[in-house]
Amino acid sequence: MKLTKGAVVEGGTSLNYKTGNWRDQRPEINQELCNQCGKCLEVCPDDAVRYNEGRYEIDYAFCKGCGICAYECKAEAIQMLPEEK
Amino acid sequence: MTVKKKTRKESLFVSGHRACHGCGMALGVRHILEATGNDVIVVSPTGCLETFSSPYGFSPWRVPWIHHVFENAPAVATGVAAALRAQGRDHTRVIAIGGDGGTFDIGFGALSGMLERGDDVLYICVDNGAYMNTGGQRSAATPTWAATTTAPAGRQSMGKAEMKKDLPEIVAAHGIPYVATASIAYLGDLKKKVKKAMSYHGPRYIQIDTPCPSVWSFASHLTLEIGRLGINCGLVPLFEKENGKITAVRKIKHKISVIDYLNKQKRYRHLFDSEGGQEEIEKVQTLADINIEKYGLLAV
Amino acid sequence: MDSVKVVEGSEAVALAVKACRPHVISAYPISPQTHIVESLARMVADGDINAEYVRVESEFSAASVVAGAAAAGSRSYTASSSQGLLLMTEVLYASAGMRLPFVMTGVNRSISAPINIQVDHQDSMSLRDAGLIQFYVESVQEAYDMHLAAFKIAEDPDIMLPVMVCMDGWVLTHSYERVQFVDQKAVDDFLPPFAPEHYLDPATPKTWGSYAESDAMMEFKYAIHKAMTEGKPRIESILDELSALTGRDNSGLIEAYRTDGAEIILVALGSVTGTVKDAVDELRDAGKNVGLLKIRCYRPFPHEEIWQAVKNASVVAVIDASFSMGSEGSIGLDLKAKLFGRPQAPMVVDFVAGLGGREINGGTIHRLVTRAEEIQRSGELLCEAEWVDLDATIVS
Numbered sequence: 001m002k003l004t005k006g007a008v009v010e011g012g013t014s015l016n017y018k019t020g021n022w023r024d025q026r027p028e029i030n031q032e033l034c035n036q037c038g039k040c041l042e043v044c045p046d047d048a049v050r051y052n053e054g055r056y057e058i059d060y061a062f063c064k065g066c067g068i069c070a071y072e073c074k075a076e077a078i079q080m081l082p083e084e085k
Numbered sequence: 086m087t088v089k090k091k092t093r094k095e096s097l098f099v100s101g102h103r104a105c106h107g108c109g110m111a112l113g114v115r116h117i118l119e120a121t122g123n124d125v126i127v128v129s130p131t132g133c134l135e136t137f138s139s140p141y142g143f144s145p146w147r148v149p150w151i152h153h154v155f156e157n158a159p160a161v162a163t164g165v166a167a168a169l170r171a172q173g174r175d176h177t178r179v180i181a182i183g184g185d186g187g188t189f190d191i192g193f194g195a196l197s198g199m200l201e202r203g204d205d206v207l208y209i210c211v212d213n214g215a216y217m218n219t220g221g222q223r224s225a226a227t228p229t230w231a232a233t234t235t236a237p238a239g240r241q242s243m244g245k246a247e248m249k250k251d252l253p254e255i256v257a258a259h260g261i262p263y264v265a266t267a268s269i270a271y272l273g274d275l276k277k278k279v280k281k282a283m284s285y286h287g288p289r290y291i292q293i294d295t296p297c298p299s300v301w302s303f304a305s306h307l308t309l310e311i312g313r314l315g316i317n318c319g320l321v322p323l324f325e326k327e328n329g330k331i332t333a334v335r336k337i338k339h340k341i342s343v344i345d346y347l348n349k350q351k352r353y354r355h356l357f358d359s360e361g362g363q364e365e366i367e368k369v370q371t372l373a374d375i376n377i378e379k380y381g382l383l384a385v
Numbered sequence: 386m387d388s389v390k391v392v393e394g395s396e397a398v399a400l401a402v403k404a405c406r407p408h409v410i411s412a413y414p415i416s417p418q419t420h421i422v423e424s425l426a427r428m429v430a431d432g433d434i435n436a437e438y439v440r441v442e443s444e445f446s447a448a449s450v451v452a453g454a455a456a457a458g459s460r461s462y463t464a465s466s467s468q469g470l471l472l473m474t475e476v477l478y479a480s481a482g483m484r485l486p487f488v489m490t491g492v493n494r495s496i497s498a499p500i501n502i503q504v505d506h507q508d509s510m511s512l513r514d515a516g517l518i519q520f521y522v523e524s525v526q527e528a529y530d531m532h533l534a535a536f537k538i539a540e541d542p543d544i545m546l547p548v549m550v551c552m553d554g555w556v557l558t559h560s561y562e563r564v565q566f567v568d569q570k571a572v573d574d575f576l577p578p579f580a581p582e583h584y585l586d587p588a589t590p591k592t593w594g595s596y597a598e599s600d601a602m603m604e605f606k607y608a609i610h611k612a613m614t615e616g617k618p619r620i621e622s623i624l625d626e627l628s629a630l631t632g633r634d635n636s637g638l639i640e641a642y643r644t645d646g647a648e649i650i651l652v653a654l655g656s657v658t659g660t661v662k663d664a665v666d667e668l669r670d671a672g673k674n675v676g677l678l679k680i681r682c683y684r685p686f687p688h689e690e691i692w693q694a695v696k697n698a699s700v701v702a703v704i705d706a707s708f709s710m711g712s713e714g715s716i717g718l719d720l721k722a723k724l725f726g727r728p729q730a731p732m733v734v735d736f737v738a739g740l741g742g743r744e745i746n747g748g749t750i751h752r753l754v755t756r757a758e759e760i761q762r763s764g765e766l767l768c769e770a771e772w773v774d775l776d777a778t779i780v781s
Contacts, residue, residue, distance in 0.1 A: 003601060003604055003605060003608065005583075006482065006484030006485070006545070006583075007482070007483070007593075007594075007597055008592065008593055008595075009139070009141060009142055009143075009144045009591065010144070010590075011144050011145075011147045011149070011150070011590035011592055012099055012144065012146075012590070013101075013144050014099060014100065014102050014138070014143040014144055014145040015099055015101050015145075016143060017101040017140075017143045018101065019102075019103070022106070042272055043112065043272070043309060044112070045104060045106075045107060045108045045112040045115075045308070046104070046111065047096045047098065047099055047100045047115055048100050061100075062101060064107075066107035066298075066305040067106075067107070067305055067306030068107055068308055070306065071306040071309075071310065080306075123587050123590070126457065128453065135596075136596055138592075139592055139594060140596050141596060141601060144592035147590050148587060149591055149592075150592050151456050151592075151593040152593065152594030152595075153449060153452055153453070153476070153483070153593075153594055154475050154476060154479050156475075157446060157449035157476065159446075160441065160445070160446035160447075160449035160450050160453070161449045161450070161452060161456075163439060163441075163446070164409060164439070164449060164450035164451060164452060164454040165456065165457040165585060167408075167409045167411075167437035167439050167453075167454055168408055168409055168437075168453070168454040168455075168457035168458060168459035171435075171436065171437045171459050172457075177587055194442060194443060194445075194446075195443070195445070198441055198442030198446055202439070202440065202441075204439075
């Protein structure tokens with residue numbers, strides 16, 4: 001594919017780079033314990049938490065497994081589990 | 086595939102960037118843009134943020150963004166602002182977001198020039214206290230006694246002996262309308278400050294403490310926690326200065342000793358491991374106490 | 386209606402820039418550029434130019450301001466000399482790489498140390514690798530004319546590179562000449578508003594200044610070289626349009642002055658070419674077959690045009706006011722590289738002259754031609770530049 005003039009790039013194209021394969025641990029949200037506060041979505045450095053049809057969900061395509069969501073969740077509804085390769 | 090309903094605005098700094106796990110800076114930038122909205126042009130100097138957000142073909146920036154070189158983000162921002170004025174595009178605002186290397190050190194002259202000229206730019210320094218992109222070399226923003234790769238702890242050194250350059254005060258001395266310090270530990274407060282800054286015109290400055298799990302060396306899930314500890318021991322004072330007067334301060338409800346902050350980061354481990362370290366920790370405590378006194382950080 | 390006035394060289398340049406309707410002007414003062422930026426400041430203060438004039442704290446920032454303005458879609462202008470041009474180096478390379486078009490005047494002045502504020506070409510020649518298009522002018526009139534074309538060339542969609550118009554400090558900037566100015570309406574017809582395809586715009590968010598890996602870096606850099614070299618016909622075409630606009634002969638990447646049948650051809654650029662032309666006329670009158678190849682466009686280097694003009698000469702004598710320490714004069718290096726291997730190429734002697742403003746007058750040119758004739762007779766191999774009027778006895 002031809003290079004752009006001056007290496008100018010369309011914004012938002014990082015969505016084509018799936019950082020999910022960086023993980024060695026993955027967050028699992030226990031929806032029963034979740035109180036829908038939205039903190040996990042707020043604190044994710046990778047914008048990898050989505051609110052979808054009334055549920056907070058991890059976007060595993062991008063989640064790097066940093067664990068901030070699990071640590072900050074006051075309801076203790078998120079567990080970090082080893083990532084299965 | 087289910088159609089995703091959005092209860093919040095589409096993020097302007099999307100996934101797929103190459104920041105480290107738990108990067109405080111990446112978190113901060115998403116919230117900065119949430120507060121500014123998308124009618125902005127962002128300028129960044131060379132640094133972590135630039136490198137992890139602009140590999141050719143993979144950009145997370147859903148706003149127009151330009152990285153030119155290392156020293157000149159404030160001047161490029163000035164140029165963009167001048168162009169917008171010349172073109173009559175007066176609703177689009179200019180923001181610069183850069184690390185401490187490009188702001189405290191190599192970009193310092195350009196920053197001062199921009200402030201002195203009164204250019205309509207909000208400059209946000211995402212401060213992780215070293216040249217992290219290149220492995221953690223010392224910058225003027227490195228806190229006292231932190232070890233870095235160019236000012237390491239060794240048999241004859243305890244790391245950086247000098248004070249952290251008090252850039253917010255230097256910036257404020259230029260007589261600009263709005264200066265603030267913030268942290269990714271308190272994202273609501275961060276966004277409020279960005280919004281308030283955007284309500285002003287002229288040069289504005291916000292310095293955001295953005296802990297770096299990779300090089301400060303703490304587990305990646307503790308980014309906000311470390312941020313809170315830095316604030317609560319007094320080393321990271323959060324305040325707003327508007328037209329030369331302090332107008333708000335974030336009070337510390339439960340003051341902690343600097344030890345509780347320092348002992349969680351490998352960049353300070355030498356203070357606990359070496360002879361004479363205790364004395365240096367006390368010096369750091371003094372610096373924290375000076376901040377507490379100066380800014381009135383203790384809740385009554 | 387075109388008008389004619391006697392003006393200082395700097396004022397002529399400022400009036401050319403004014404006629405091109407820039408949005409953003411930014412500069413840091415340095416002799417001998419100062420009169421240009423002061424003229425522009427006066428015009429802005431009087432409301433005669435509707436531009437944002439940004440007074441910066443260094444040349445690094447001046448170049449950065451115009452780069453940012455160009456990226457945001459505004460026509461922009463800066464100027465500097467000597468130390469200031471060198472300080473802009475990083476910004477100029479980056480701007481060429483990002484294909485940001487702006488115009489700058491390089492007011493030629495020597496480079497420290499020692500510090501000297503007189504003219505030579507070391508400053509702009511030091512930047513010839515950066516990816517800027519470079520022109521050198523002979524006279525105040527040509528300085529005025531070339532600035533009109535510079536914006537059009539920079540902003541051409543297939544070129545999109547910064548353009549530097551180089552003019553000799555003091556000699557041109559501070560001398561008064563009779564200049565014919567082009568009517569504003571005609572300039573407006575020649576140079577429409579800047580309308581880049583991509584610019585910083587929230588409606589279409591794009592990212593400038595990416596990081597390129599080894600798998601693409603060579604191609605990005607090649608793209609700049611290609612834009613310059615394949616841009617030559619476009620540059621020539623715009624210079625032809627300029628000639629039509631001004632009614633003067635501004636055409637050609639080079640000017641071949643009395644080179645037909647010349648055995649000795651002097652190669653030069655900048656204001657010295659005027660002196661050389663007079664000397665060539667005298668020498669021709671005295672029966673010598675000499676000519677001048679004046680280089681107008683230095684980057685992209687017009688090697689084919691030079692070859693066509695010099696191929697039948699015996700000796701090409703380059704007058705170089707710039708030197709690559711440890712090697713040879715700047716123009717000499719470029720020219721020898723491009724003539725090397727051509728069938729029956731002329732001998733090339735590189736004369737280093739005029740550094741730090743040392744005078745090059747008609748007498749000097751006569752002496753250079755005499756030396757060139759010696760070389761023509763002896764056929765000696767020339768591996769070193771010859772430093773003209775050098776007092777080697779005072780060099781330890």
